[in-house]
Structures are given as structure tokens and as C-alpha cells.
Amino acid sequence: MGALTYLAASVPLRMASAGAAVALPILAVQQLGDVAVGGLLVAASLGPSVLAAPLVGIALDRARRPGLLVGASGMLTALAFAAAAFIGQIPLPVAFGFLVVAGAVSPFYMGGLSSFVAGAIPDGRRAFAYDALSYNVSAVAGPALVAIIAAFLPAQAALWVLGAAAAAGSVAVRAVGLSPHLQASGSPWQAIKSGLHRVFRHRPLAVVTASSTLTQLGQGGLAIAAVALSIERIGSPSQGAAVVTAFAVGSLLGALYETARPTRRRPQSVMMAGFLATGLLTVAAAFELGTAWTIVTIALSGVFTAPTAAAMLFLRNRHSPPQLKSQIFTVTAGFRASASAGGAALAASAAGFGGAATIGAVGAIWIVSALLMTAYPSPASGLPASG
Secondary structure, three states: OOHHHHHHHHHHHHHHOOOOOOOOHHHHHHHHHOHEEEEHHHHHHOHHHHHHHHHHHHHHHHOOOHHHHHOOOOOOOOHHHHHOOOOOOOHHHHHHHHHHHHHHHHHHHHHHHHHHHOOOOOOOHHHHHHHHHHHHHHHHHHHHHHHHHHOOHHHHHHHHHHHHHHHHHHHHHHHHHHOOOOEEEEEHHHHHHHHHHHHHHHHHHHHHHHHHHHHHHHHHHHHHEEEEEEHHOOOHHHHHHHHHHHHHHHHHHHHHHHHEEEEEEOHHHHHHHHHHHHHHHHHHOOOOOOOOHHHHHHHHHHHOOOHHHHHHHHHEEEEEOOHHHHHHHHHHHHHHOOOOOOHHHHHHHHHHHHHHHHHHHHHHHHHHHHHHHHEEEEEEEOOOOOO
16 A cells, blocks of 8 residues: 555545534534534534544454445445435434434544554654644644635535545545454453553553643643633634634654654654643743744644644554554544544633633643653663554
């Protein structure tokens, strides 16, 4: 499998999921006049992934042809989004049902697909750099595509295009040729227990999981904090979008550089340094030195998220036994998704303390994440740093 083949399969699938989080609230407003319902629709499309993650991981770990499962998940997502586009014409519970299905199968092409990339692209560091690029491109392209379509057409069209993208990705997965993991036996319940035990009790994996999950509290709260900062300084939320866009562009540029020249330093050191840089730059953005200062510092903070993501994925792979690999990838990805949602909620509740304070708190979370990486065992400690 080539890197471009992997991107052709993974980006459309992940882009569809990222775009739906923007398209569904717009559709709810257009068809029902209720943005709150839009939020519930987004929750329905994302929430089930956390509960489904362990079972999805077990299915992928035991599959002889995992590509078929990933492809099928993409097709189900495409059908769910196409059906959800008829909100206002079909009963709302039916639309929720379709989106719950989409959420339940999303771990197949999110963390699940990531668990196979190292076996398909020979250079492990470059492989996970491309996987990080896939996530970054998807996170930028999905909402951007919806915004462009929604400017000229009803939101239904955006969901249909996202559904078509998911279908295209599911077809492209067949060309990837995912190699099966070492297949395990025994009960699924025992496999879940073994996977969770590995995540929480194997110190290197536990440290990487805790630190990278905590960063998502900060990243999830950034959009809310940016809006609060904009209101505090100019009395309008308009500059909040510019701040969030700057972070996304910085992340994308960092991912492009990482794929061209993957970092060869120790991955645990890359995570620590990158988290610290992102945190310090985010704290710096809280100082009132002008709009340009805020946007530039936030953009630079985003640049460091790509090498840290690639290093995190590399370490996750290193410390995952073959028979548990997909389960560990899907479960830990679910933790990060939950933390991101929690970060948004925390930022919303903290916005009353002021936008600058909220941005500063977001940066502080990244700094604490860097400090957590000091618990990663060194070879001199006698504890397992690999394996």
C-alpha cells in the first residue's frame, strides 16, 4: 500500500464525519428552526463511538479481511447521512436512529484504520505522520466543504456530498489491502478486559494515553475560548472563527512538513516538547497585544500538534500487542473524542471568567499534558519503555 492510497481511503471517510458535525446543526435550523436539535443530532452521530469502540476493536483484531469491515462501515455511514438529509420529511426518531448507526461504526475508520497503517507503510514514523495528516486534512476539509456548499445550496446537499465521500472512501479501502492482525481467541468479554488492562496498567501506554487524552480537553475547548476572547475584546464573536481557522491551518502545515520530513527524535520527547510548545504559545495568545499577535501565536501552536500526534500514534502502536492492537487504538481514540467534547463543555462553563482567562486555561492544559510525559519510563528506570 502506498501513502497516497491510504490517504485516498482514509481522508474521505474521516472528512465525512468531521463535516457532518457542521452540516447537521445547519440542517436542523433550516428544516426545524431549532439549533438545539442540531446539537442532539451531532451528539447522536458521535456519542455511540465511545461505547462501540471496544467491540469494533475486537472485530477488527479477529477479522481475516479487516478491509471489508472498514469498507462496510463507510457504506453504512454514507447511507445514514443520505437518509438524515431528509430531516423534516422523515420522523425525527428515525433520523436519530440512522445517525446512531453512523456513530457506532465510526471507530472502524477512525482509530481502527489507524491500527493497520504501520503494517502497510514500511517506515513506521512516516506511516503515522501520514495518518496524522489524514486526520488534519479531514478536520479542515470537512467543515470547509460544508461551509462552501451551504453558502449556495440547502444543507441537505452538503450531507449528500458527505455521504458520497464516505462511499468513495469505503470503495478506496479495498485498494489499501489491510493485513490482518495476529488473531486472538476466547470470549469478547475477556478480550475487552485484557485490552483495558493493557491501556491502564502498562505504564508507557498508560502515560501516553493519559497525556494525549488530556490535550483534547484543551483542543476541544479552543473554539469556545476563541469566541469568548473575541467577545471580550471587540464585543463580537467574529474573530473567534479566525482564531480557530489559524489553529487548523497551523496544524495542517505541521502535518504536511511531518510527512515530508518525519521527526526522528525519541517519540516520547517529541510529545513532551510539542505539548509544551503548544501550551506556551496558547498562553501567550491570551495577552492583549493585538489581533495579529493572537492569530499568529495560535497558528504556531497548531504547528506542533502534528508531530505530537504522529509520535503518539507511533507509541500507541509500539505498546499494543498484535492481538489487541485495533481494540487499543479504537478505545484510546474514543477517550480522546470524549475528552474533546468535555473540553468544549468546560470552556463554555469557564467563559464567564473572561476570554483571556479561558484561553490561558486551554494552554495550561497542554502544559500539564507535557508534564505528564515525564512519567514515561526511561531505559535507565528498569521499567518497560517498549514492548
